[in-house]
Amino acid sequence: MTATVVPASASRAPILPCAAVSDDVRAAGEHIADTLRRLQEALAPPRRLVHAGDVLYQAGDRFRNLYVLNSGLFKIVNLAPDGREQVVGIKFRGDWLGFDGIAEGRYGCDAVAMDTGEVWTIGYEALLAACAARPTLLVKLHEAMSREIAHDRGSLLSMCTLPADARVADFLRSWIDSLASRGLRTDQISLRMTRAEIGNHLGMTLETVSRALSRLARDKVIEFAGKGRREVHIADPERLSAFVQGSLAPPVLQ
Amino acid sequence: MTATVVPASASRAPILPCAAVSDDVRAAGEHIADTLRRLQEALAPPRRLVHAGDVLYQAGDRFRNLYVLNSGLFKIVNLAPDGREQVVGIKFRGDWLGFDGIAEGRYGCDAVAMDTGEVWTIGYEALLAACAARPTLLVKLHEAMSREIAHDRGSLLSMCTLPADARVADFLRSWIDSLASRGLRTDQISLRMTRAEIGNHLGMTLETVSRALSRLARDKVIEFAGKGRREVHIADPERLSAFVQGSLAPPVLQ
């Protein structure tokens, strides 16, 4: 574990590339900043710097804290007793981690950093105490849990109703959505995951992921940037949605 | 909508068939009863009788209430804008419904009764007010949300890592688990769903569900009871788990 603790006096927020964004995108970005501000005021949570590969918590660890991502990227990995494992979620700035530990008193997943970032540690008991005095903080907490439930259901829907190619497209689309709702630029994704990890997350093999990406590139829905093929450019997010739709309705139009 | 409102003076709890159950199963059953008791004390929520097919709320409806199931069985159906739909959850006695509506102020799914039952309506604002004075009620609420998140992730894992037959077995196993944790008899399941619904829930076709069930019956993992083939007897729940495991490890034993 190479993570180190950073004093609360560290920089308040990361620099956000701020291109032209719509009003509701800016509003959504504000929503996250607002939550972070309130957490800072109420709890002045300790901050921790993490690097790719760092494990924030593991399945089975005793639950005491929730965590909020101030920057960076995490994967949430679910583990079955029999050894099966799956990437069940990708977490971005503003996302909370660890909700699944509340009920049983132990985390049910691993949380692994996929990039350098900063995590705020929120003691659960302290959070509850703070919420008692600040109702809006409780509202934020519930919204975050609710969003997570809704998002997981969306994943399940994609998994169950989309063919492999469309599932990959939808995965990219939802990633773009996440970026957009944080006011980040939506024309490129830096996939900090291998094809194998993406495949595991989407319930398909790494070869199928590779083929799907190649086809999306061939059809000009995405394009690869740079040397490695982990930088994906997306000229128009709409084309991703269109691709998903297209793979549903077999050309009925005569 | 044929549902009717039942006065709060109605019977406190349904009759629970109580065979020999282990201590922690009884404890789990107590957990639910305890939550219901606290809700009753704090809010005296209105009770509503529902019948199979009744729709409690629909995706898009304005969110105002959570609901707690005192008896009966619900399915939660997620709907995509493009018409895709999926049964993303099955709800039993003690389960909460509607969490997904908190964040956006609108429900994201339909909640449809699959059997006669009684639902308690919990005004969200009133609940928050009640929680302010009763911390344990807040704890219960968070536990319920946490459990839902953990459960959804389990579903995703099954979907992504199990072949069709094992997925059906795992579905039955988790249903049995739900019954067990409520102190209900675990040797039979009354599937109040068609093969098509089960298939939709598990991401496979109705034919595949039918074949999987036939194979499970042939292998004596389950057996059909009664005339229709919706009553499933399960002599030993362990055999379901064993079947799931067996379909993972290709006979390595020489």
Add this chain to the structure above:
DNA sequence: CGCCACTTTGAATTAGCTCAAATTCCGTGG
């Protein structure tokens, strides 16, 4: 009794998997 919805089972088709080989990328050490 007969209709209708649900279920089962079979046969043919296919999407995605497995296996295999070639290629690219990137860090490391000479």
Add this chain to the structure above:
DNA sequence: CCACGGAATTTGAGCTAATTCAAAGTGGCG
């Protein structure tokens, strides 16, 4: 700076699990 080696990626060629299509079979209910 370049050569080397391991990991990740791409692409091809069968193979298989699950789907689609089709046809009986079964049960519930007016």
